[in-house]
Amino acid sequence: MNSNKMTFFIIKICIDVAIMDERMMIWFEEEWVEMILETVDLKKEFNGKLVVDGVNLYLNEGESVGLLGPNGAGKSTTISMISSLVKPTSGDVRLSGNSILKHPAELRRVLGVVPQEIALYEDLTAYENLKFFGRIYKLRSKALENRIQGALELVGLQDRQKEQIKHYSGGMKRRINIAAALLHEPKIVIMDEPTVGIDPQSRNHILETVRLLNREKGLTVVYTSHYMEEVENLCDRVYIMDDGKVIASGTKDELKNILAGEEMLTIEVEQENQSFVEHLGKLESVQQISAQDKKIKMIVSKKTGLLPQIFQLAEQEHVTILHTQLYTPSLEDVFLHLTGRKLRD
Numbered sequence: 001m002n003s004n005k006m007t008f009f010i011i012k013i014c015i016d017v018a019i020m021d022e023r024m025m026i027w028f029e030e031e032w033v034e035m036i037l038e039t040v041d042l043k044k045e046f047n048g049k050l051v052v053d054g055v056n057l058y059l060n061e062g063e064s065v066g067l068l069g070p071n072g073a074g075k076s077t078t079i080s081m082i083s084s085l086v087k088p089t090s091g092d093v094r095l096s097g098n099s100i101l102k103h104p105a106e107l108r109r110v111l112g113v114v115p116q117e118i119a120l121y122e123d124l125t126a127y128e129n130l131k132f133f134g135r136i137y138k139l140r141s142k143a144l145e146n147r148i149q150g151a152l153e154l155v156g157l158q159d160r161q162k163e164q165i166k167h168y169s170g171g172m173k174r175r176i177n178i179a180a181a182l183l184h185e186p187k188i189v190i191m192d193e194p195t196v197g198i199d200p201q202s203r204n205h206i207l208e209t210v211r212l213l214n215r216e217k218g219l220t221v222v223y224t225s226h227y228m229e230e231v232e233n234l235c236d237r238v239y240i241m242d243d244g245k246v247i248a249s250g251t252k253d254e255l256k257n258i259l260a261g262e263e264m265l266t267i268e269v270e271q272e273n274q275s276f277v278e279h280l281g282k283l284e285s286v287q288q289i290s291a292q293d294k295k296i297k298m299i300v301s302k303k304t305g306l307l308p309q310i311f312q313l314a315e316q317e318h319v320t321i322l323h324t325q326l327y328t329p330s331l332e333d334v335f336l337h338l339t340g341r342k343l344r345d
């Protein structure tokens with residue numbers, strides 16, 4: 001091989017390797033999910049009371065993560081610390097591995113927060129509100145106009161943009177709240193109970209918007225709610241919070257597996273009878289029991305022979321059983337099992 005041919009050969013190998021390298025990186029980019037945000041042993045104390053108690057969460061790029069818990073569990077406070085609105089008592093919040101507690105501006109560039117409270121000016125129109133928020137993000141002229149119209153289209157309120165917010169329904173206000181959080185095109189969006197107390201049409205619209213943002217636009221979403229069905233529908237992974245702590249986390253299937261050895265049994269009776277409920281609770285296969293009105297709900301071991309025992313007990317206690325139903329535990333049941341109460345108690 002002469003030296004010219006050799007040089008050509010080496011250059012070709014280099015080009016091939018470079019092309020391959022690029023392909024590998026593209027492949028890698030598609031396959032690789034990066035952890036973008038995490039909290040490390042995050043705590044918050046208010047007036048001597050620990051309301052967030054050592055919370056460790058992480059978010060992978062493109063994920064939709066649910067934060068589930070009853071009122072007062074510490075969800076909003078956790079979110080406020082993540083979005084640097086509330087200073088943690090201790091612990092850390094990291095963006096791509098770097099602490100953002102001292103550099104919140106870096107996080108604000110990539111984070112959109114939809115707060116629980118509506119944060120809009122009632123006397124301004126929807127368009128004027130968005131213009132105001134866009135300017136805070138230093139958006140101007142054409143870019144600002146494009147972003148406003150894009151955000152309005154996304155929340156389905158483009159044709160109502162000239163109306164004052166005070167004439168909007170609660171659900172429409174929430175949709176504008178969402179639009180405002182998206183103006184700077186964040187990579188991560190955190191929504192704090194965006195569907196509380198709104199009309200079904202707006203609720204459906206919001207749920208669709210969240211799905212679109214996550215599945216089609218690739219945004220990483222944190223969705224806080226105490227509506228189990230919303231979290232089940234929208235989220236890949238779930239953190240369950242209670243009393244300031246994460247008490248369980250995982251994919252929906254992983255969480256349901258907590259009750260893999262159990263089944264749910266509901267019984268409807270003709271008349272309430274406390275003694276019957278107490279006796280049921282003492283049966284060996286009954287793990288947990290709750291009764292409301294004439295409905296009794298139990299977590300029971302997967303084991304045959306329980307129903308005859310229940311009917312025998314009913315006869316002794318003079319209780320008429322109207323209906324029984326055995327089913328696989330849902331996420332709501334897992335929550336009940338972990339906390340001993342319903343999400344909306």
Ligand SMILES: Nc1ncnc2c1ncn2[C@@H]1O[C@H](COP(=O)(O)OP(=O)(O)OP(=O)(O)O)[C@@H](O)[C@H]1O
Binds near residue numbers: 069
């Ligand atoms: N600024 C504050 N000062 C004092 N206590 C606070 C403050 N903010 C929150 N708390 C308390 O911290 C606890 C957790 O509240 P937080 O709002 O984080 O819960 P949550 O899970 O978001 O509930 P909700 O669904 O009702 O918003 C509650 O007991 C609340 O009263």
